[in-house]
Structure formats: C-alpha cells, structure tokens
Amino acid sequence: MGVDSASIPEVRHPAAERSSTAHSYNVRICHWINLVSCVYLLWSGVHIFLDFPELYWGHTGYRGYPAAFRLADWGLSWEEAGALGDRRWGRNYHFTAAWVFLINGLVYVVWNLYTTHFRNRMLPARDEWTVARVRTELLDHLRWRSRGHAPDGGYSTLQKTSYLILIFVFVPLMILTGIAQSPGFTAAMPALLDLFGGRQTARTLHTIGTVALVLFVVVHVLEIMAAGFFVKVRSMITGK
C-alpha cells in the first residue's frame, strides 16, 4: 500500500501500445467532421433560439402563453435577443449541418458495428463493472489524474459507458426531439408528438439536451487536457 497506482510505470511494447490505443481512419475522420457539424449545429441553434427566446411544455406555446423558460427573466429582453439572433442564417445552417451530422454519424456507427469496434473496444466487459473500479476511476477523474485511458491502454469504463450512452441514447434523442418539431416529419410520424408529449416539449428537451451536450464537451476537453492535450489531439489526427 501507499504506492499510488498511477505512479507504477507501464512497461509495454511500443507496438502493442499503438495497436491498442490507435484510432482507426474511420474514427478519426468521423470525429473531426462531427466536430465541425456540431459547432455549426450549436451556433445555428443558438441563433434560432434567440429569435424566439421562450420555452414551453406540451403542444402549444406562443408569446403570451405560460412559459417554462423565458430568456427575459435572465436579463436579455425579447428585442435584445431578436437583434442578436438571425433565424434565416440559423435555419439554413442548422438543417444543412444536421444532414452532415446524420450522414457522418450513420457512417461512423455502421462502420464500427461492422468492424466490431463498438463490441471490442467500447462495450465494458463484465469485470469492468465493479463498484470498486468505477469508484477508483471516478476519484481519479475528480483528482485530475485521468490518463485518458485504462491500464490496458483502451478506454476506461467511464469513458466506454459515457460514449455508448452518448452515441446510442443521447444523440438519437436529440435527432428525435429535433424532427418532432417539424410539421412535415410529424405528419409522417405523429407518434413523435406522443413520444415527447408535444411539439413544444420536444423543443424544450432539444434545448436542454443542447446544454447537456455542451457540458459533455467541456468535460471531454478537460479530460483530454488532464491526459495531455497535445498527445491526445495528435492521436485523433494521426492515429498514433
């Protein structure tokens, strides 16, 4: 005891290290396309929101209707927000970026299902799901001791779990809450309205989801900084 596990030097063959942590072409290309499309989605979404800076629950919501959230209550009046937001630019770029995001995401998911990347590297093994291990990882993260990977060089349990939830639960919910606001898509799939309990609820959840996604990215970047920003970014670019 008394020996911090992080201080134990890892003795590994360089080739083995690379083969187990290197990002594939697919992961690297999709990651950066995803980043660009998400930046556009976020920025255009902010513009769309500023043009109508209130949120509601249910099927109905308009200016004067009881709101769940009003930007005016937080110091930015309707007129000030409207002057900042450009919904024409926002809508054009939001739906363009959404197609890039969707197609890129489908390529990523289908490719990595095919190559068993998800199963081999992202599905936590049974023995990874122990309370002790998760607690250790969590404490390491909180103490800024994350190395960005597990002792075996792969993703840690927390990484695996959060990435899988992000890809297979969170992102589909963002897409569904997005198209549940569309009069065209909801005419084709009215179940979307029932799923979320109304168009305005979908819009509100879409906005909450955006905030959650931004927080995820903040943590993601902090983790990378903790693990060595330069090395991690280089490995996502070059694969080494």
Next chain:
Amino acid sequence: MSNRISRRAWLTNVSALGGLLLTGCTRETFIPPRVRGGLIGAADVLTMSTNRLLLSGQQLAREYSRSDIADPFPTWNQTNPRNAEYQLHASEGFRNWRLPVSGLVARPRERSLADIRRLPARTQITAHVCEQGWSAIGEWTGVPLQRVLDEAGGVTPAARYVVIDTFDGWYEGYDLFEAAHAQTILAYGLNGRDLPRGNGAPLRLRVERQCGYKNLKFLKSIRVVDSMAGIGRGTGGINSDFGFHWFAGV
C-alpha cells in the same frame, strides 16, 4: 461548371427514382423550384425528398381535440394590410372581394366569398407551426384548394405550381402534391367564427405539413403556372426570395 451539371444530373436521377416509387409524382414533388448552391442546396433536396417519400401516402397531419384549441388564436406579423384595395374590401365586409383562379386551368374564373362558402367545407383542428418556434392549435374551416382548382375545370397537363398572391404583397408557390392534400384548404373560419382580420381575413391558406410562413393570409388571387421563373426573383416564393427554405416542412 461541370460541378453544376453533374449535380443536376444527380438530382434528375434522384427524382427519376422517386418517380418510380411514386407514380404520378414529378420532379417538382421532390426538388424545390430552384436548387440553391453548395451544401445548403443539397440539404434542401435531402430534406424535401425525404419528407415527400415519407408522406407519399398523403397522410393527414395530426388533428387535435377541441380542448387543445387556442382561443383567441395568436396573431403574428401582418395583421391589417395597409393596401387601399384591401381596406376597401374590409370596410365592405368583403362583399365585393373576388378570388380569381387563373393560369393553367381549364376554365379560369373568379369566385366571391359566398361562392367559396357554398363549396363542400372541411373543418380541421390542427397545429400552426411557426418556423420561429411557436405553435398554436386552431380549428380551421374552409374549402380544399384542390376542390377550387377542380371547380375551375382542373389544371392542364403543363401545370406544375399553384401561386398565391396576397394583399400584403406576399407570393408563394406550391407544388401540385401539396395542393392536392386533403388538409390544404382555403380557410374562411377559425374556431367556429369568421376568420379574424389579424389571422388573414377574408381567406387564408392552410398547408398543415409546412411552417407558418407558407400559410399565407389575406388571399388576393390564385394562378396555376408551369414554372416559378419570372415570379419575384424566381426561387419559388417571397420567403425563398429572401433566403428562407422554399420547402418549409422542417
């Protein structure tokens, strides 16, 4: 230039595929009148063709119950066109207002509000979905646009778009797929009463599968055309002339 040609060829192939899947549908069913350049244009085509494939059965938009209705119904944008002709009609209770149905129809004609009210009506409780983000549910009563076109002898084979002009200077094109939908109506009633001026009296269009800005108010005329070229800036309507999506299903 070669880029442009190959994109056009690709779009033609896409619409040909659509035509195979949906007999009776034309290129206009899947592609906006003028496709914008770059990725935005590609996204426009993807959005419209995906929507139209999903809606190929002409499914109805969700109809709600009376308890969902917003009354009074919110008003937005123009609520009282300053146009002198409109003000005269309004002061006369729209008794002398006439709706011309012209262009590529067999028997062009004008109709009074009373004529329109005599046609078989449809009442629908639907959500008005503004592209800005608000939505409200109203009970709309009116005559299906297709019925009005049929009353004018139907459209000719060359017809591709129905163009609506309004007293507040708006103009929009709608492809025949949208015009033929059962819920595409010319509404003169809202929530059981005459359509209020703020909501588009005497007559407004309801296209329930598209955003609010395609649901024109204060109708002045209807014409059927073979192309949107030469109307406004030629992109298909006032909204797309100003850079908004022509197909407003999202």
